[in-house]
Amino acid sequence: xxxxELVKVNKVYDMGAEVQVNALRDISLxxxxxxxxxxxxxxxxxxTTLMNILGCLxxxxxxxxxxxxxxxxxxxxxxxxxxxxxxxxxVFQTFNLIPRSDALHNVELPLIYSGVPSGERKERxxxxxxxxxLGQRVHHKPNELSGGQRQRVAIARALINNPxxxxxxxxxxxxxxxxxxxxxMFLEELHDKGNTIILVTHEExxxxxxxxxxxxxxxxxxxxxxxxxxxxxxSTHPSEKAQA
Amino acid sequence: xxxxxxLKEGLKLSLAAxxxxxxxxxxxxxxxxxxxxxxxxxGAAIEGLTRAFNNSISSIxxxxxxxxxxxxxxxxxxxxxxxxxxxxxxxxxDKIRKDATLFSAVAPVVGRMGTLKYENxxxxxxxxxxxxxxxxxxxxxxxxxxxxxxxxxxxxDRPLAVIGADVADQLFPNQDPIGKHLKVNGLSFRVIGVxxxxxxxxxxxxxxxxxxxxIGRFQSIxxxxxxxxxxxxxxxxNDMENAKEELRGIMRKVRGLAPLQEDDFxxxxxxxxxxxxxxxxxxxxxxxxxxxxxxxxxxxIGIMNIMFVSVTERTKEIGIRKAMGAxxxxxxxQFLIESSLICxxxxxxxxAFSYPLSLLVDKVLPTSLPISIAMIGxxxxxxxxxxxxxxxxxRASRLDPVEALRYE
Numbered sequence: 260x261x262x263x264e265l266v267k268v269n270k271v272y273d274m275g276a277e278v279q280v281n282a283l284r285d286i287s288l289x290x291x292x293x294x295x296x297x298x299x300x301x302x303x304x305x306x307t308t309l310m311n312i313l314g315c316l317x318x319x320x321x322x323x324x325x326x327x328x329x330x331x332x333x334x335x336x337x338x339x340x341x342x343x344x345x346x347x348x349x350v351f352q353t354f355n356l357i358p359r360s361d362a363l364h365n366v367e368l369p370l371i372y373s374g375v376p377s378g379e380r381k382e383r384x385x386x387x388x389x390x391x392x393l394g395q396r397v398h399h400k401p402n403e404l405s406g407g408q409r410q411r412v413a414i415a416r417a418l419i420n421n422p423x424x425x426x427x428x429x430x431x432x433x434x435x436x437x438x439x440x441x442x443x444m445f446l447e448e449l450h451d452k453g454n455t456i457i458l459v460t461h462e463e464x465x466x467x468x469x470x471x472x473x474x475x476x477x478x479x480x481x482x483x484x485x486x487x488x489x490x491x492x493x494s495t496h497p498s499e500k501a502q503a
Numbered sequence: 504x505x506x507x508x509x510l511k512e513g514l515k516l517s518l519a520a521x522x523x524x525x526x527x528x529x530x531x532x533x534x535x536x537x538x539x540x541x542x543x544x545x546g547a548a549i550e551g552l553t554r555a556f557n558n559s560i561s562s563i564x565x566x567x568x569x570x571x572x573x574x575x576x577x578x579x580x581x582x583x584x585x586x587x588x589x590x591x592x593x594x595x596x597d598k599i600r601k602d603a604t605l606f607s608a609v610a611p612v613v614g615r616m617g618t619l620k621y622e623n624x625x626x627x628x629x630x631x632x633x634x635x636x637x638x639x640x641x642x643x644x645x646x647x648x649x650x651x652x653x654x655x656x657x658x659x660d661r662p663l664a665v666i667g668a669d670v671a672d673q674l675f676p677n678q679d680p681i682g683k684h685l686k687v688n689g690l691s692f693r694v695i696g697v698x699x700x701x702x703x704x705x706x707x708x709x710x711x712x713x714x715x716x717x718i719g720r721f722q723s724i725x726x727x728x729x730x731x732x733x734x735x736x737x738x739x740x741n742d743m744e745n746a747k748e749e750l751r752g753i754m755r756k757v758r759g760l761a762p763l764q765e766d767d768f769x770x771x772x773x774x775x776x777x778x779x780x781x782x783x784x785x786x787x788x789x790x791x792x793x794x795x796x797x798x799x800x801x802x803x804i805g806i807m808n809i810m811f812v813s814v815t816e817r818t819k820e821i822g823i824r825k826a827m828g829a830x831x832x833x834x835x836x837q838f839l840i841e842s843s844l845i846c847x848x849x850x851x852x853x854x855a856f857s858y859p860l861s862l863l864v865d866k867v868l869p870t871s872l873p874i875s876i877a878m879i880g881x882x883x884x885x886x887x888x889x890x891x892x893x894x895x896x897x898r899a900s901r902l903d904p905v906e907a908l909r910y911e
Contacts, residue, residue, distance in 0.1 A: 316826060316904045337830045344828020355823045355908065359523050372828040374508050416827070 261325070262423050262455050263290040263313060268322030268332075270308050270478075282308040283319070284478040290457065292423070295450040297458040297466035300475035307428075309475060310459045314347055314426045315339045327423050344372050348417025352429035354409040356401040362388060362412045363397040369420040387415040391445070407438035414445060424455045431465055443468045509836045517841035520813070521848075528845055531809045534802025535849025535884055536856065541795035543857040543872060543880045544864065549788045551870025556780050558869075562701050562710050563773045566740040567641060568750055570595070570733040574769035576779050588767045590730035593718060595757055596635065599735060602753045605746040607738045608640035611731035613721055619714060620686040621674040629670060630713040631687055633721020633729075641736045647671075649681045649696030652717055660719035664692035667711035668700040685714075688724050692716060743772070799883065802849070803891040810842050810895035821899050822907025835900040842892025843885055850884025 270283040282305045290296055300306035311317040312324060315331055318339070324332045331342055348369075349355070356365045366384040375383070388397050391411040401409050410430060417425050427446065431439030447468060450456050458469055466472050467486065474481040521528045569575075572588050596611040603609065617631035638644070639651040652663045664685065671680050680694045692714075701710035721729070737746040747770055754768050814821070821834055854877055861872040 311905050314826070316908070337832075340825065340828050340830045343826060349826050351908070355819070355826070357820055357823060359519060368824070368827045371508075371512055372824075372830070372833065374505060 260292045261289045262292050262294075262327060263288075263457075264323075264325040265289070265312075265319075266323040266325075268312065268319040268324060270305075270312065270317070271320045281478055283312070286322070286478075286480060288473060288480065288483065290424075290455065292455055293450075293453055294471060295446075295456045295458070295469045296471045296473060297460060297469035298473050298475060299460060299463075299466050300481075301461060304475045305478040306459055306461075306475045308478075310426065310428055310457075313424075313457060314349060315342045340372075344369055345420055346423045348414075348420065348422040348425040350410070350413050350417050350425060350427040350430045352432035354401070354406075354413045354433070356409060356412055356416075358401055361398045361400050362393060362404065362415075365401070365412055366415045366419055368416060373420060383419060384415075387419045388412070390418075391415045405438075406434045407441055410434060410438075410442050411445070414442075414449075418449070418454075424457055425449065426457050426459070428459045429461075430458070431460075431462075439465075506832075506836070509833050510840065512833075513837040513840040514844075516837050517844050520817075520841055521844060524813075527809065528848075531805055531845050532849035532852065534805040535799070535846050535887065536802075536853040538795070538799030538802040538887075539850045539853025539880050539884055540857045540860065541798050542792065542883065543854060543876050544860055545788075545791045545795045546876040546879070547857070547861045547870050547872045548864060548868065549784060549791065550873055550876065551864065551868040552787070553784055555869055556784070558702055559710075560773055560776055560780075563776070564642060564736065565773045566737045566743070567772070568735045568737065568743075568747060569771040570599075570735065570750065570754060571769050571771055572730070572732075574775075575771045576775050585769075589758070591733060591768065593731050595754070596637070596731070596733050598757050599733060599750065599753050600637075602756070603735070603749060605738055605742060605749050606735045608637045609733060609735045610635050610637035610641045611718060611733050612638065613718060613725075613729040613731045615725055615729065617688045617714070617724070619670060619674060620689075621683065624674050626670055626673045626712075628712075631721065631724075632713060632715045633718040633725075633731075634715060635718055638715070638734070641734045645699035647697045647699045648679070649694070651696055651715075657717045657719070660717055660723070662690065662692045662720055663695045663717065665696040665698055665715040666694055667698050667709075667713035669709050669711040670714055671697045687714060687716065690720075690724055692720070743774075747772070799887055803846075803887040806842050806845055806888065807891035807895060809845075810838060810892050811898075813841065814838060814895045814899040817899075818902065818907050818910040821902050822904050822910065825902070825904035826908060831900040834902075835896045838896035838899050839889060839892045842896070843888035846884040846888030846891075847881070850881050853884070854880055 265286050265288050268283055268286045269281065272280040272282055274280055286309065298306050298309060308317070312319055315326065318334070319332055322332065323330060326342060326346060331339065334342070357368070363381070363384050366388055367380045370380040370383060385394070385397060388394055391414055393408060393411055393415065396404060396408060401412070404412065425446075430446070431442055434442060443465065446456055446458070456469070458466065460466050469486070471483070471485045473483045570591065572590060573585050593611045593613070596609050599606070600609045612632055612634045614630055614632045616628050619626040619629050635657045636652055636654045644651060647668070649665070651665055652661065656663055664687065666680060674680070674685060675683060680697055683694050684691050685694060686692070698711070698713070698715070703709045735750060737743055750770055751766065754770075755766065758767060760767065824834065858872050861870060864870055
């Protein structure tokens with residue numbers, strides 16, 4: 260089942276003085292539930308714009324975006340907020356945790372905005388933090404945690420509302436390579452558990468953790484290819500999974 | 504997320520945000536604190552003024568008309584016009600009493616300052632009033648002890664005195680003044696009554712520093728050239744206008760005025776003072792509240808300023824919250840609550856200060872901080888909070904999540 264379907268999506272930025280930038284040109288793609296996709300491209304390629312649209316942080320200028328079969332291309336701010344809240348788990352390069360709040364509160368955040376009562380919120384946040392291995396750090400503020408721990412808090416936050424997709428934007432960009440590998444392993448596990456992951460990166464070796472790489476250049480899809488796994492990570496390709 | 508949930512979460516977040524920036528919150532509050540102090544104290548002062556006036560004015564009976572040379576209120580006429588009027592005579596009281604049908608009592612009152620002595624004690628600058636026994640009925644005088652002089656005693660010019668509460672305290676501390684002989688400007692009078700306490704007029708001078716003696720006796724001390732005012736009590740307070748017309752007619756007849764001649768006397772009544780006071784108090788109140796409201800306004804600008812800073816500072820946080828699914832309204836409510844909390848806190852602290860300050864004011868002008876002013880103060884500070892928070896909060900709520908997330 261398709262989680263994401265883009266049909267001829269364009270994004271045009273008005274830079275004033277009648278200068279227009281076509282950040283995305285006629286992008287069409289679809290992503291199935293359970294896929295692990297990497298979106299790659301050099302800076303200025305439009306991959307960030309694409310990610311913003313996929314994450315419902317922005318809307319396309321033209322074209323159709325179906326999220327879980329629902330047309331979100333012309334939703335208003337509040338409807339988009341609801342989709343982000345319930346359908347999408349974000350993992351950012353800079354973690355984007357709220358500095359004044361402890362890990363628990365940061366993880367709770369999406370549940371607050373879905374109106375989950377505070378008792379249940381705490382319970383679920385604790386469970387999710389335990390799952391990412393931070394059960395002992397629930398009351399630490401972000402600045403009391405290491406980079407890897409912060410990113411795990413962010414992952415816990417992304418997971419807590421059982422989103423349809425996890426959208427990870429350069430999740431290892433601010434981490435040393437060892438910690439970065441740990442985070443990638445973690446995403447791998449999430450994928451194995453059946454989560455749909457969209458990874459945005461410009462690092463080849465990070466993208467190779469995924470099962471399918473979509474390359475963007477000058478606002479267009481340059482290539483969209485599945486990759487075969489070699490040794491290090493043991494997993495089956497989604498197409499094989501579908502066959503099985 | 505429901506509005507109730509948003510309010511609850513917004514409250515938690517705002518408290519945390521304020522705690523994180525305590526010094527800033529307190530400094531911002533200062534503007535509101537000062538504003539609320541000045542507004543409530545102004546309110547209390549006006550309240551005190553009104554109360555003092557109402558207390559004072561009650562010593563001038565609402566149903567008593569005063570025939571005098573001078574009007575109480577400035578009529579815009581030339582001062583000389585009043586200055587050149589004929590003086591009133593004591594026997595006018597009898598003439599009025601004879602013809603009046605709408606009045607229950609009429610009394611002439613003359614007065615001047617005198618010196619009282621009792622044994623080795625002296626009271627200077629005491630108001631000495633000469634009048635007739637009718638004053639008792641004109642003013643509804645009350646006594647803590649003794650009585651007023653009778654008609655016979657007035658006509659017999661008996662050396663009797665009724666003293667005010669202050670005089671009793673000053674000359675007869677710890678003893679019963681009744682039956683004692685005091686000297687008014689050297690002449691001996693027997694005290695037969697102590698009038699009940701009247702208080703002061705607007706906190707300025709005491710109405711109890713007085714001695715009342717029969718009018719004939721007054722003349723034998725001070726001479727006959729003192730001209731009285733005539734005080735007349737209206738039988739039916741609802742019929743003031745007719746009574747006033749009757750009194751005017753009688754006075755014109757007494758004065759022998761031709762039909763087209765102007766009155767050469769004034770008929771004064773409490774109403775005049777009350778309406779004049781209300782006008783003045785209204786003006787003072789409006790100007791005072793305007794000025795103090797300005798300080799609140801300045802405080803409000805301070806809040807707005809700091810809320811803009813707060814929104815800019817937390818642009819990234821707003822972006823994160825929006826990415827996590829916070830709706831516009833949720834963000835709006837969060838920041839509105841924050842500015843309201845600052846103002847509400849400022850308002851409460853302001854009230855905590857202005858209450859003891861109002862007790863200080865009370866020493867000069869009897870007043871109090873009525874609950875209504877306190878409530879209005881709180882309401883005003885909340886309103887200021889919402890108004891000054893609305894633009895920054897609105898801006899925060901409209902932030903583009905992509906832009907906000909990119910903000911460093």
